[in-house]
Amino acid sequence: MVKKCKMKRCENVKQSVILRTDGELYSALNQKNNYSSETKQCIEQTVEKLMSETTDCNRPGMLLGKIQSGKTRTFIGIAGLAFDNGYEVAIVLTKGTRALAKQTYERLSDEFADQQELDALQVFDIMTLPSNLTNYELNQKLMIVVKKEKNNMNRLHEALFKRYPQLQQKRTLLIDDEADFASFGFTKTKSEILEINVIAGQIDTIRKQLTQASFLQVTATPYSLYLQPATLQKGNVRFQPIKPAFTSLVPVPDSYIGSEYYFKKSRERRSIAAYLYEPIAEEELVVLKKQDRRRFKLEEALHSRRIRSLRSAFLHFIVGGVIRRLQCRDEGKRQEKYSFIIHTEMAKKAHEWQEEIALEIKQQLTEAAETDALYLTKLVEEAYCNIVASLSLTERPVPSFERVKFEAIYALAQDHVMITKVNSERDVNELLDRSGQLKLRVPLNIFIGGQILDRGITVSNLIGFYYGRNPRTFQQDTVLQHSRMFGYRPLEDVAVTRFYTTEAIYAVMEKIHEFDTALRRALHKGHGKNGVVFIQRDQSEQLIPCSPNKIVLSNITTLKPYKRMLPVGFQTRYKTYMTQPMRMLDQAIKKVEQGDTPVLIDYRMARQIVDHIAETFDGEAGNPWDVTAFLSCLEYLAQHVPKRDKGKVWLIIRRGRNMGRMRQQTGRFEDAPDTPSSKNSELRIAREIGDQHPVLILTEQQGSEDKGWRGSRFWWPILVAQRATPPIVFTSATMNDE
Template sequence: MISTLDMKGSFFTYLNEKNKYSVEMIKCMERTVQKLLDTETTLDRPGMLLGKIQSGKTRTFLGVMSLAYDNGYDVVIILTKGTKALSQQTLERLKAEFKDLNEEDKIQIFDIMVLPTLTRYERHQKLAFVVKKEIRNMDRFHQAFFETYPDLIDKKILIIDDEADFASIGFTNKKDEEPEIKKIAGKIDEFRQRVEGCSFLQVTATPYSLYLQPEDIAIDSEVFKPIKPIFTELVPIHDKYIGGEYYFQNSEEEGSIAYHLYKEVHKDELSVLKKQDRRVFKIEECLFNNKIKSLRDAVVTFIVGGCIRRMQDRQKNVVLRKYSFIIHTEQAKAAHEWQESIIDAIVEKLLQESRENSPLFHRLIQDAYANLEKSIELSPLMMPGLPEVVLETKKALDEGHIMITKVNSEKDVNQLLDTSGQLKLRTPLNIFIGGQILDRGITIGNLIGFYYGRRPKTFQQDTVLQHSRMYGARPIEDLTVTRFYTTSDIYSVMQRIHQFDSALREAFEKGKHDKGVVFIQKDANSQIIPCSPNKILLSETTTLKPKARLLPVDFKIRPKTHVQKPVAAIDTIIGNYCKDSSNNPDPFMMDVSDVVEIINHIGTTFEEGHLWNKKAYIASLEYLTALPKDKMLKGKVWVIIRRDRDISREKSDGRLENSPDSYQEKGLAKDIAIDIPAIVLLKQKGTAAGWSGSPFYWPVLVAPKKMQTVVFANHLFAD
C-alpha cells in the first residue's frame, strides 16, 4: 500500500500542465489510483470510473494513467470497442496527449495489431497498448505478453476497459454474440490471473446496472444478491457539459432554448428512407414531397443554422468554424446509399432553386429561419436579418460548402478521421450518413443537427445512449441552432433511459449507493419480486423517484359510444368516497384496488396505438401503496379530483400537452404525497381541439416523498 501518492511525477505533471485539470478532476484521479493500489480489482470486481456520455471520461482516464505511471505502474492496456475507427481514435488521442514524453523516450504507444519488434531499451520505458475487444486482437495481446516478451508480465500492469458495458463482463441478450463475448471476457480474465501485478479499471457512462444495487434486497422473503464493482469514482461534470437533462428535461420547459430542440419525425418517413420505392416517393420531388418533410426540413435548417453561426463568428472576428449534421436511421449499407442519393438531390435542387431565385427556395429558407429565430432570440446572440441569411445560404450552395459522407465499414478509417481521431470536418457544412461506426462512440465536432431513427430490437442503455453523439461540451451559441429529429416513440424511449441513468447517478452523488436502486418486476402471479438487472431492456423501464410525476401523453380518446360507460363507472367509484360534486373537492384517501379499477376504466377510453404503459402505471401504484409501515396508510392513495377541464391535446406550438395539472395541483399533490402516492384525476370535457368531444379522465400519479428510487422492468410484466 502507498500511503501518499506522488502527485509531482513527470507524467502527471506533464499532462496536468498541458490540460489544466480542475481541482475536482485531480481529486477524482488521485482517489482512483489510490484505490487501484490499495484494492485487488478483478474482471468481476473491477474498479469503476463512471462518467456521463461525452463528458470527459477519456481525458480523466488518461490522467489516471499518467498518475499510475508515476506511482509504480509500468504498462497500461486500453481495451476499446471492436471497431477500427474507435481504436484508431484512442491511439491518436494517446499519441497526442503524450507526444513530448514519447519523443523523449519515456513512453512507447502501440496498437497491438501493428506491434513492431520491441527492443529491451523500449521495454524499459513506460508502455501503452491499444487492444480492441475482438478475438484476433486478444490472441495477439496474449501472444505478445506470454510468448514474445514474457518479461512484460513481471511488470505492474493496469488494464483500462474503455466504454465498458454488458459485453465486457459476458452479459448479452443476443445468443449469437454470446460465445464470442464470453471468449473475450475469458481472455481478459485469463490474462489477469496469470499476471500478479495487474489492476482492472472499467470506464463507462452506461453502467451495467448490477453495481448500484444493495448487497441484497428481500421482497416477499425472496433475497436477491447482485455483483458490484469494488469501488466507483464519478467523473466530475464540467460546466459546459450538455447531456440528457438538456435534451429530455429542459426541452419540456417553455421559454428555454432547449424547448425548440426536438422536432417530431413521422414513422412513415423512416420507412421511405429504408429503400427506394417510386410508388411511394419520387426523388425528383424531394423539395416539396411531404413523405420526407422532416428530413428536408432538417437538412435545410442545418444549412441555414450553420450559415448563421458562421455569420456570428465573422461578426466577432473569430475563426469561422465548421459544422456537422448526422443522419442515423439504419445499419444497412443499401439504406445509406439511398439516403445519400436523397440528400444529394435535396442539396442539388436547392442550388438550382437558389440560382433561379425561386419562391420555393425563399419559402424553405424562410421557414428554417423562422424556426431558428425562436431559440436564437432567447440568447444574447446577434440574429442576422433574413436577406443576409438568404445571401449567405446562396453562397454556401454556390461555393460547395456542403459535403455529404457515408460513414460505414467500407470507408478507410484514415479517410474519415482527423489527427485528433475525430471525424474530419472537411468543408464548412458536413452531413454524415451513419452506419456501424456511429454506434461505437466516435467523436464528431460542432454537431448542430441529429436525425435519428435507429430502432434496435432491444433498446439498451449502452447502445441507444452511445448513439447520442449530440452529448458533450457544447457552447450555448451552437445550442441555439441545434435541432434533434426523431419519432415520438423513440424520443419517449430515450427520455425513459435518461430518467434511469439519472437515477443511478443521483444515488452516487447523494451517497445513497449503499442502499442502491431497487430493480423489480412482476411475476406470473402478479407478485412484485426482485429483477436481475442484466435482463432489463432500458426502453421498457419505469423509473420512480420521490415526488416524480407519471402520466399518459400522446393518446387519443375513442368515440362517445365507447367512452360514456367507463366514465360513468369512474364517477360512481369516486362518488362512493366523495359526495362533494363541485369542481374542486378536498383531497381524500381511496383504496388502491379502487384506484386500479379507475385506471383500468381509463385505459378502455384510449384508442389503440398509444404509448401509455398501463401495466407499469398500475404496478407503480401497487408497489408505492405497499411501502408504508403504518397499517392505516398501507394500500391507500391520496386522490385529488378536478372537474370541468378543457385542455387541448396539443399546445399552441404544436407540441403534445404533457402538463394537464395546474401549478397549484402539482404543489398540492406533492404536499400530501409523503408516505403514500397521490393521484390527480382531471375530468376533461373533451371538447377542446384534438379530442373526440366526449368527457374523459386524465390521471397524474405523484410518487411519495418517503420512498427509495425504484426501477420497474416493464417488459417482464405478466399479462
C-alpha cells in the same frame, strides 16, 4: 537542492498508500489540461484505490462517466499518475474498430508527446509494436493500445508472455475503455440465456497471467456490469461475473449537455432545451429504408410530404450553421465548421439510398434559387423562424433573414455543404483527421452512416442529429452510445441544434434517461448495493422482486421522488363508446370527491377509477398507455407508506379543463395537464402533501375537437410519487425464469 515531493496519504483503504502527486508525467498532464479540482480529486482517488485495493478479474475498478463527458481525458490522467507511482506498463483496450483504436492512439501520443521526445515513455499500437524492442526501450514507461478484437488480443498475449516476457513481471495497469462493450454482455436469445463475450475471456486470461496487474474499466453505460446475476453458466464452463470493486465518478461540469438536458430540461417551456426535439413520422423511416417509387419519387424530394422531416432537418442544419458562422464573423472570431448526422439503419443499401435523397435535396435546393425562388424563400424562412425562437433566448444578436438567406444559397451553390456516407471502417479511416476525429472538410458536413457511428467516434460541432433506430431492439448501453449529440456545447450552438426522431423512440430514450439517472444516483449514494428496487408483476398479478439482468429496456418505468407518471399522446374513444364508461367513472369519482380539497382514499378505490379511465382511451389510436405499469407503480407506492395509512393514496380532482392534445409552440404532445398557469397548481399541492403518500391527480378535460380530441369529455390521470420514494424500476415485460 533536492525537491521535496508532494505526498498524499490514502485513508480508509485496505492498505496504507503514500501517493505522489507531483511526478513528472502527472504534473505535465495537469499543466496541459488544466484539470479542475474535482477532476484531480477523481484521478487521485482512483489511483489510490487501484494501489490499495485488489482489482482482479472479478472485481475491477470502475471509472464511470457520461457520454462524451471527458472520460478519456480522466483515464489518461489516471495513467500518468499511476506511472509516477510505480506502474511501468499501461494497456488501453479500445472499442472494436480500427478508427477508434487510431483515435485513442493519436490522443495518447499527443498527450504524452513531450515524454516520448525525452524517452521517458513510448506509445504503441499493438498492430505496429516492433518485434525487436531493446532493453533501453523496454525500461521506459510503455503504453500499448489494443483494439478489442480476437487477433489483436492474441498479438497482445504473444507480446506480453512470449516475445517480451519481462513485461509480465512489470506493474501493469489495464484500462478497458467502453468496458460494457467487451465485458460479459447480455445477448437475447429464444431461451433468454446469457451468452459470454469471447473477448472478455481473452482479457480475463491476460489479467490472470500478469504478475502485478490493476484493472480499471471505463464506461458511461455500466448496466451489464452492475446488473448481473451471481454467476454465469455457459455449457460446462462456469464464469464469475465482473462486479466493480469500487466506482469513481467522472465530474461533469455545468457546460455538459446530456440526457438531462434533452429529456428533462426540455420540458421547461422557456428553456432553449424545449426547442431541441423535432418529431418525425414513423412512415418517413420506412421511406428511408429502401427505394420504392410507390411510396416516394426521388424527383419530388423538395415537395413530397413523405420526407418532410428530413428535408426540414437539412434546411435547419444549413440555416443554423450559417447563422452561427455569421455570428462568429460579426464578432471577429474564427468561423467554425458544423456537422449533422443521419443514423437510422444498419444496412449499407439504406445508407446509399439516403445519400441519394440528400444529394437530390441539395441539388433541387440549389436549382430552386433560379427556378422557384419563392418556394425556396418559404423553406428557408420556416427554418429561420424556428431557430430564431430558440436563439433569441441567448440574448445574442441574430443576423437578419436576408443575410441568412443569401449565405444559405451561397453555401449550396459553392459546395459548402458536403454529404458523406460513412458505413465501413475503410471509409472512416479515410475521413479521420490527425486527432482521429471525423474531419470536417467544408463549413457544413452531413454524415450518413450506421454502426460505425455508434460508439466513440467524435464528431465536432454537431448541431443536427436525425435518428431512427428501432426502439423494440433497444439495449440501454447501445442507445446511449448512439447519442452523439451529447457533450460539451457552447450555448449558442445548442440554440441552433435540433434532434429528430419519432415520438416512440423519444419516449424510449426518455425512459432510458430515467433509468440511467436512478442507477447513477444509487451508485453515488450506495455504490450500487441495494440502491435500486427492481419489481415486476407475476402471472398471479402479484408484485414481486425482479432480477435486474432480465430488464427489457423498452418496457421499463422508473420512479423517484416526485416523479410524474401519466399517459401522453393517447386518444379518447369516439363519443358513441364513451357514455357508459364515463357514467361509471363519474359515479366512482363522486363517491370520494370533496371539491378542490385533497382527500386520502384507499388504493383499491384509486385502482377502480384508473381502470374506468383506461376504458375511455382508444388503444388503437395514438400512443398506447401502459396501464399495467401505472397501476403496479401506484400499488407499490401505496403499500410503502407509514403503517397506519398503508394502502392509502392522496386524490386531487380538478374540473373544467380544456387542454389541447398537442402543444402549438412545438408540435409535441401535451404532457403537463397538471401545471396550469396559476401559482396554486395541483402539481405544487401534490408536492406539498406527497411526503409519505403517492398522489393521484385527475383533471377533467372537455376533449374538444378543435383541441385535437374527439369531442367528448374525459379524465386525464397523473400519478406523483411521494418524496420518500427509493429509486424503483418496474418492468411490464413478460418474464420467465429460464
